[in-house]
Amino acid sequence: MEGETFLWLIRHAPVDGAKGTIHAADAPADLGDRVQLEALRQRLPPDAASLASPARRTVETARALGLEPALVPEFSEQDFGDWTGLRHDELAATGGEAYAQFWSNPARGRPPGGESFEDQVARVRLGLAQIGAGSATLVVHSGTIRAALCIALDLTPQAALRFVIDPLSLTRIDRLATGWRVVAVNQRAA
Numbered sequence: 001m002e003g004e005t006f007l008w009l010i011r012h013a014p015v016d017g018a019k020g021t022i023h024a025a026d027a028p029a030d031l032g033d034r035v036q037l038e039a040l041r042q043r044l045p046p047d048a049a050s051l052a053s054p055a056r057r058t059v060e061t062a063r064a065l066g067l068e069p070a071l072v073p074e075f076s077e078q079d080f081g082d083w084t085g086l087r088h089d090e091l092a093a094t095g096g097e098a099y100a101q102f103w104s105n106p107a108r109g110r111p112p113g114g115e116s117f118e119d120q121v122a123r124v125r126l127g128l129a130q131i132g133a134g135s136a137t138l139v140v141h142s143g144t145i146r147a148a149l150c151i152a153l154d155l156t157p158q159a160a161l162r163f164v165i166d167p168l169s170l171t172r173i174d175r176l177a178t179g180w181r182v183v184a185v186n187q188r189a190a
Contacts, residue, residue: 002133003132003133003134004133004174004175004176004177005131005132005133005134005135005136005174005175006045006048006134006135006136006172006174007128007131007135007136007137007138007148007172007173007174007175008043008044008045008048008135008136008137008138008170008172009138009140009144009145009148009170009171009172009173010040010061010065010137010138010139010140010168010169010170010171011140011141011142011145011165011166011167011168011169011171012029012053012055012057012058012060012061012139012140012141012167012168013029013030013031013033013037013057013060013061013064013167013168014029014030014167014168015027015028015029015030015057016028016029016030018087020087020088020089021085021086021087021088022080022083022084022085022086022087022088023057023084023085024084024085025054025055025056025076025077026055026056027055027056027057028056028057028060029056029057029058029060029061029064031060031061031064033168035190036168036188036189036190037061037064037065037168038190039189039190040065040168040170040189040190041065041066042189043170043189044065044067044137045135045137047135048134048135048136048137049070049131049132049134049135049136049137050062050067050068050069050070050136050137050139051069051070051071051072051075051131051136051137051138051139052067052069052070052071052072052075052138052139052140053071053072053073053075053076053077053139053140053141053144054071054072054073054076055076055077055141058075058139058140058141059071059139061139061168062139065137065139067137067139069137069139072127072130072138073127074123074124074126074127074130075124075127075138075140075141075144076123076141076144077120077140077141077142077143077144078114078115078116078117078119078120078141078143079111079114079115079119079120080111080114081110081111081112081113081114081115082111082112082113082114083095083099083111083112083114084114098111098112105158106158106161107156107157107158107160107161108157116157117143117146117147117157117160117161118157120143120144120147121147121150121151121157121160123147124144124147124148124151125147125151128148128151128175131175142165145163145165145171146160146161146163146165147160148171148173149163149171149173149182149185151180152173152175152180152181152182153180153182154180163185163186164186165185165186166186166188168188168189169186169187169188170184170186170187170188170189171184171185171186171187172184172187
């Protein structure tokens with residue numbers, strides 16, 4: 001890839017739904033934190049390419065930031081398959097061996113009908129490769145940001161899962177001719 005790429009990765013606003021749920025792609029965003037949204041909007045580069053996961057909560061967050069993003073399926077959250085829409089506490093109580101097995105190795109574990117975090121890292125790598133030189137703003141998910149950090153820092157997927165990525169936080173990474181540079185992780189703008 002020719003030229004340097006400067007990435008502003010924003011985790012979407014909190015989901016407007018029950019906490020502890022593995023939300024589907026159509027879960028809406030809670031855009032009530034107007035102070036944080038405005039502070040974040042002011043930190044974004046002007047005239048940057050705008051990209052987002054196709055999930056409703058990322059698109060709504062991007063629009064609340066004044067962006068009209070191109071939707072990139074490679075930036076979707078990890079697919080939790082049959083567990084989508086269920087709560088973690090009910091899965092812990094009724095999910096049996098499959099749920100316990102998943103958490104024994106969450107980087108490689110694959111929910112029934114879903115994908116592993118390692119799969120997500122590979123998918124995000126393909127998405128990042130599509131971004132050309134210049135600045136780009138990505139409104140995505142915590143897993144997508146962890147995957148990008150995994151790639152930028154050449155971490156194992158297991159190690160990348162240790163990052164905390166809060167809603168409406170900003171992570172900055174750059175793809176330079178000499179490799180990746182991490183500028184900031186999980187920053188609050190306000």
